[in-house]
Amino acid sequence: MSLIDYPGEYRIHLNLIEVGKSNRGKSKSVENIAGCLIAFACHIAFDRDYFGFVSLQPKTQLMELYQEKYSFRQYGRLLAVEQESSKALIDKYLNDEEE
Secondary structure, eight states: OEEEEEGGGTEEEEEEOOOOGGGSSTTOSSSOHHHHHHHHHHHHHHHTTSTTOEEEOOOGGGHHHHHHHHOOEEETTEEEEOHHHHHHHHHHHTSOTTO
16 A cells, blocks of 8 residues: 655545455455555544545546445545545444454
8 A cells, every 4th residue: 555645635645555466356365455454544544634534546447346335435536535434444444343
């Protein structure tokens, strides 16, 4: 994962997110890696008082996935998640289920 901090725009930009081949598809060895990485970016965005605002510029074929699975919304050429949607991602992918 590669992040860019845009403090003047109050956002964290996901410049690159990649999951290894062994963790993709139905036979993956570890679940939810992309979700955890996105949620971590959201956590950073809250820590920096950006209200959880995280953006990315998706490949065309992944646009629907980000919108449906991770609740990103379209802002021009970028997709972004913020506030309650970011909190939901943090709760889903980062918070310990045993708490």
